[in-house]
Amino acid sequence: MIYEGKxxxxxxxxxxxxxxxxxxxxxxxxxNFFPASERMFTEITQKVLGKDVYETPxxxxxxxxxxxxxxxxxxxxxxxxxxxFALMTEAGYENYCPSCITSFGNYxxxxxxxxxxxxxxxxxRENLWKACxxxxxxxxYLAHSSDLIYHWREEIRKRAKHLLxxxxxxxxxxxxxHIGCHYSKMFPHKGVGGAEYPYVLAGMVxxxxxxxxxxxxxxxxxxxxxxxxxxxxxxxxxxxxxxxKFESMxxxxxxxxxxxxxxCPYFLDRWQYVIAEQTxxxxxxxxxxxxVFTYEEIAGLVLGYDPWDLGLQLHQVAVEPLLKKMGVxxxxxxxxxxxxxxxxxxxxxxxxxxxx
Amino acid sequence: MTNYFDELMKDYRFREGxxxxxxxxxxxxxxxxxxxxxYDPRKIVTTVETRDDEKIEALLKSDTIWYCGxxxxxxxxxxxxxxxxxxxxxxxxxxxxxxFFTESEKGRQILPLTHALxxxxxxxxxxxxxxxxxxxxxxxxxxxFKWHLEHIEQTMKRLGxxxxxxxxxxxxxxxxxxxxxxxxxxxxxxxxxxxKQVEAASKKKAKExxxxxxxxxxxxxxxxxxxxxxx
Ligand code: SF4
Ligand code: SF4
Numbered sequence: 001m002i003y004e005g006k007x008x009x010x011x012x013x014x015x016x017x018x019x020x021x022x023x024x025x026x027x028x029x030x031x032n033f034f035p036a037s038e039r040m041f042t043e044i045t046q047k048v049l050g051k052d053v054y055e056t057p058x059x060x061x062x063x064x065x066x067x068x069x070x071x072x073x074x075x076x077x078x079x080x081x082x083x084x085f086a087l088m089t090e091a092g093y094e095n096y097c098p099s100c101i102t103s104f105g106n107y108x109x110x111x112x113x114x115x116x117x118x119x120x121x122x123x124x125r126e127n128l129w130k131a132c133x134x135x136x137x138x139x140x141y142l143a144h145s146s147d148l149i150y151h152w153r154e155e156i157r158k159r160a161k162h163l164l165x166x167x168x169x170x171x172x173x174x175x176x177x178h179i180g181c182h183y184s185k186m187f188p189h190k191g192v193g194g195a196e197y198p199y200v201l202a203g204m205v206x207x208x209x210x211x212x213x214x215x216x217x218x219x220x221x222x223x224x225x226x227x228x229x230x231x232x233x234x235x236x237x238x239x240x241x242x243x244x245k246f247e248s249m250x251x252x253x254x255x256x257x258x259x260x261x262x263x264c265p266y267f268l269d270r271w272q273y274v275i276a277e278q279t280x281x282x283x284x285x286x287x288x289x290x291x292v293f294t295y296e297e298i299a300g301l302v303l304g305y306d307p308w309d310l311g312l313q314l315h316q317v318a319v320e321p322l323l324k325k326m327g328v329x330x331x332x333x334x335x336x337x338x339x340x341x342x343x344x345x346x347x348x349x350x351x352x353x354x355x356x
Numbered sequence: 357m358t359n360y361f362d363e364l365m366k367d368y369r370f371r372e373g374x375x376x377x378x379x380x381x382x383x384x385x386x387x388x389x390x391x392x393x394x395y396d397p398r399k400i401v402t403t404v405e406t407r408d409d410e411k412i413e414a415l416l417k418s419d420t421i422w423y424c425g426x427x428x429x430x431x432x433x434x435x436x437x438x439x440x441x442x443x444x445x446x447x448x449x450x451x452x453x454x455x456f457f458t459e460s461e462k463g464r465q466i467l468p469l470t471h472a473l474x475x476x477x478x479x480x481x482x483x484x485x486x487x488x489x490x491x492x493x494x495x496x497x498x499x500x501f502k503w504h505l506e507h508i509e510q511t512m513k514r515l516g517x518x519x520x521x522x523x524x525x526x527x528x529x530x531x532x533x534x535x536x537x538x539x540x541x542x543x544x545x546x547x548x549x550x551x552k553q554v555e556a557a558s559k560k561k562a563k564e565x566x567x568x569x570x571x572x573x574x575x576x577x578x579x580x581x582x583x584x585x586x587x
Binding site: 026028029031032033035036038039055056057058059060061063064065066068069070071072073074075076078079080083105113116117120127128130131132181182184185186188195196219220221223224225226227228230231232233234235236237239240241244270271273274309311313314315316336337338339342344345346347348349350 | 465534578
């Protein structure tokens with residue numbers, strides 16, 4: 001009975017995702033903290049899957065973080081969004097794909113608000129014309145870049161070199177999926193699976209051989225909280241909420257965490273380091289943390305890319321425990337080398353959490 | 357401006373997020389901010405519901421409205437389709453427009469936040485940018501990020517980014533004509549005016565507190581008294 005109820009909710013939130021011709025816009029946070037993930041997105045979609053995913057150098061931030069730090073008015077952020085739509089229109093696309101979850105939420109909020117208050121859309125069109133002499137069509141489809149990897153997950157599985165299976169035991173790896181709040185908490189119908197049973201990452205994990213872990217704080221925010229991180233005085237908020245999640249997932253012994261939001265992998269990774277340095281507590285096996293990944297990083301590992309080409313050296317929590325379980329070969333000596341094996345020294349090692 | 361409720365009703369977020377509250381407390385139960393701060397989103401909605409200007413003014417001057425993380429978890433769970441997070445966004449906007457934000461420790465953080473975020477947007481076209489991400493203010497980013505920032509040209513190249521480069525790609529240099537358009541958008545939509553408002557009110561408050569502008573901004577960014585927390 002309960003299962004049927006779940007199936008019903010799930011079928012209510014199936015989302016149509018066109019198979020090709022996407023206009024791609026980047027994420028401020030991901031470009032700073034996970035630069036290789038976005039590069040992998042275009043590599044996988046364009047080169048491996050042969051899809052048309054187009055990017056223009058003229059696009060900018062959507063302003064979403066500034067908006068949710070309450071530093072710019074709603075009209076400002078909506079007009080920046082309108083300019084992004086104008087660039088899409090001029091490039092001849094109608095399927096819009098942001099790489100950021102804050103952006104995705106921002107675009108969804110803008111489109112929904114305009115639908116409800118058409119006079120506001122008219123005002124924003126006027127603003128955009130005054131400021132930039134541009135006009136725009138609204139996107140026909142809006143999908144987050146994790147929606148696209150979800151959509152193509154079986155294509156990726158067909159090309160898999162590694163699976164989310166423990167090579168020693170043959171058991172599926174135990175994966176925690178963490179969805180960014182602004183993916184579907186505001187507009188459940190905009191996300192694959194809605195807000196309570198989002199399936200976007202779970203679908204990838206299952207297709208690639210892993211097992212998704214359910215745990216009490218699964219839907220709890222990572223603790224970013226915008227101003228709660230960007231103002232130094234508030235960071236205890238961010239840390240405490242991440243701590244709550246780790247305490248909740250610990251008994252389920254996850255092998256890894258997969259995320260689809262720009263901030264979440266950063267916070268889930270870095271606050272583990274801070275918790276270990278402050279209290280000595282680590283959540284993984286043998287003094288390691290639980291490695292945290294973006295969905296492109298996991299897709300890249302499944303497809304057989306070198307972990308250091310995927311940017312996994314920029315994580316503070318060592319990724320090697322998962323690489324070993326998956327049977328991914330890697331050269332430990334190459335981890336911190338630059339291009340053409342340039343010696344860039346290496347980062348200092350933390351005191352409490354084990355690193356490689 | 358005395359009729360604060362009418363002012364709030366002009367805000368689209370408020371109109372989306374404010375309906376009759378049945379005081380069930382669901383929003384508070386799942387709220388990450390309520391977990392940490394002395395904060396109860398239910399009370400915010402019920403206070404605003406009184407339409408009592410004095411009470412709303414007290415909220416606008418309080419730390420309370422700045423505790424929310426705008427995660428919007430409450431929007432999903434409210435049985436009455438309220439969005440306390442959206443109500444908060446409208447209250448914050450009004451607190452800034454009235455200058456009341458300088459009356460609270462958490463409200464005063466708007467100055468450093470405005471400088472950091474709008475500075476990055478107008479100067480680089482990004483909300484966050486490596487050159488303004490100072491490791492000393494971000495030690496939580498770990499030794500690995502210190503190393504990354506120290507070798508940023510090389511590490512970005514190694515990972516296939518187009519850092520400060522022409523054309524598309526990760527952290528490309530956003531062309532000046534695009535930055536000019538963003539500036540024009542700020543001018544036309546009240547973004548520039550907002551920055552000036554925040555600066556002027558903060559300057560006044562700094563003087564009142566006997567601090568230089570720099571001291572005031574630094575203090576707002578990093579000082580945290582212990583009155584905010586759940587014990
Ligand atoms: S949006 Fe604010 S009030 Fe709502 S759950 Fe998140 S932190 Fe709490
Ligand atoms: S969940 Fe909704 S109805 Fe319940 S207390 Fe919060 S705002 Fe009121």
